[in-house]
Amino acid sequence: MARIVMKFGGTSVGDLDRIRRVARLVASEAKQGNEVAVVVSAMSGETNRLVAMADDLSADSKLGGSIDDEYDAIVASGEQVTTGLLAIALRRLGITARSWQGWQLPLTTDGAHAVARIADINTDEISPSLSDGTVGVVAGFQGISPTGRIATLGRGGSDTSAVALAVALKADRCDIYTDVDGIYTTDPRIVPEARRLNRIAFEEMLELASLGAKVLQTRSVELAMNNNLPIRVLTSFTEDASENPGTLVCHEDETMEERVVSGVAYSRDEARITLMRLSDEPGIVARVCRAMAEANIIVDMIVQGRSAKKDVANLTFTVGKRDLDKAITALNNSREMIGFEGLKHDGNVCKVSIVGIGMRSHTGVAQTMFEALAERNINVQVIATSEIKISVLIDAEYTELAVRALHNAFNLAEAS
Ligand code: ASP
Numbered sequence: 001m002a003r004i005v006m007k008f009g010g011t012s013v014g015d016l017d018r019i020r021r022v023a024r025l026v027a028s029e030a031k032q033g034n035e036v037a038v039v040v041s042a043m044s045g046e047t048n049r050l051v052a053m054a055d056d057l058s059a060d061s062k063l064g065g066s067i068d069d070e071y072d073a074i075v076a077s078g079e080q081v082t083t084g085l086l087a088i089a090l091r092r093l094g095i096t097a098r099s100w101q102g103w104q105l106p107l108t109t110d111g112a113h114a115v116a117r118i119a120d121i122n123t124d125e126i127s128p129s130l131s132d133g134t135v136g137v138v139a140g141f142q143g144i145s146p147t148g149r150i151a152t153l154g155r156g157g158s159d160t161s162a163v164a165l166a167v168a169l170k171a172d173r174c175d176i177y178t179d180v181d182g183i184y185t186t187d188p189r190i191v192p193e194a195r196r197l198n199r200i201a202f203e204e205m206l207e208l209a210s211l212g213a214k215v216l217q218t219r220s221v222e223l224a225m226n227n228n229l230p231i232r233v234l235t236s237f238t239e240d241a242s243e244n245p246g247t248l249v250c251h252e253d254e255t256m257e258e259r260v261v262s263g264v265a266y267s268r269d270e271a272r273i274t275l276m277r278l279s280d281e282p283g284i285v286a287r288v289c290r291a292m293a294e295a296n297i298i299v300d301m302i303v304q305g306r307s308a309k310k311d312v313a314n315l316t317f318t319v320g321k322r323d324l325d326k327a328i329t330a331l332n333n334s335r336e337m338i339g340f341e342g343l344k345h346d347g348n349v350c351k352v353s354i355v356g357i358g359m360r361s362h363t364g365v366a367q368t369m370f371e372a373l374a375e376r377n378i379n380v381q382v383i384a385t386s387e388i389k390i391s392v393l394i395d396a397e398y399t400e401l402a403v404r405a406l407h408n409a410f411n412l413a414e415a416s
């Protein structure tokens with residue numbers, strides 16, 4: 001007998017038939033004598049619908065002021081609905097089940113709204129209830145703030161709810177059911193030969209998640225890594241467990257080291273800004289970063305280049321595409337303080353990255369990557385590296401070409 005947390009994303013609970021199928025998957029674990037807590041997302045499209053309504057009304061307001069607390073009250077409702085529906089579907093299968101909202105556990109958060117972080121999960125009530133054989137159906141994405149208000153954990157936050165609950169409940173397993181059957185070497189919509197990985201290291205998954213592979217919320221991977229809780233990613237679309245091995249996200253092991261690169265990720269959410277003719281002196285990058293930090297904008301890739309003129313430099317960096325307008329305004333407002341002469345920007349760029357823990361111990365990875373891009377005549381605008389990743393910024397038009405070229409160059413279609 002084991003204690004299991006099963007998490008189902010929006011498409012897995014997208015309609016009543018899918019909820020019935022989820023109920024059968026949960027029932028099968030419960031009937032084997034396992035203690036089961038289920039974490040659910042809102043039905044697919046529902047959170048977007050709720051966000052759009054909240055945004056629509058907020059835009060009407062000329063008064064300004066924060067509305068994030070009420071935004072949370074609205075968007076958290078999607079998960080409440082699915083908990084009730086799944087609990088009913090389970091009861092119809094003869095399984096004892098009940099729903100739990102975030103505030104009922106309670107799952108407490110920090111003071112933030114819309115992007116709250118989990119402070120604590122109280123398991124005093126749910127834990128004995130699970131031990132008594134009641135399946136707990138928990139609303140993902142939501143909790144209660146220190147002042148007693150509903151709070152949500154940021155888009156994709158149900159993954160984090162599930163991992164945090166699994167840690168708090170000292171679960172033996174955390175299974176994340178989704179609409180794909182595991183983590184792939186790259187996006188199969190771009191490369192049909194992309195392969196499901198049997199295992200992937202936490203560090204690799206963390207890079208892939210933050211680089212735009214949207215299967216798991218980044219925060220959930222961090223949490224699993226810090227608590228050494230392996231996560232299994234698998235599909236809810238089959239009820240035959242033998243056909244559904246999924247991908248295990250876990251600590252690296254020897255079998256993984258044979259692989260140099262594990263995956264190719266891409267993100268179209270970037271924008272590039274170049275500041276021209278800055279004076280080349282200590283402190284200019286700090287001043288630019290300060291202007292961005294004060295505007296709450298995250299700067300990602302940075303490269304400083306000499307300009308043809310002596311003592312003058314150009315600085316290129318990337319920000320999230322959504323922040324581009326805000327960044328330009330902030331930079332223009334700080335123009336005197338920073339001291340640049342010109343500003344260029346481009347929202348039509350894409351960041352393509354290769355990720356693999358094998359890069360730590362293998363040489364020639366960068367060479368293979370840049371040769372593959374050069375052969376296709378793809379110009380690299382900015383480069384960023386870490387111990388297990390190389391990212392390049394390219395013209396968005398070449399995204400598919402670059403992803404395919406890199407997948408091919410590192411033979412990712414072949415099992416290692
Ligand atoms: N329903 C929320 C969202 O769409 C949370 C989640 O599904 O993880 O972002």
Ligand code: MG
Nearest residue numbers: 009156159215
């Ligand atoms: Mg998700």
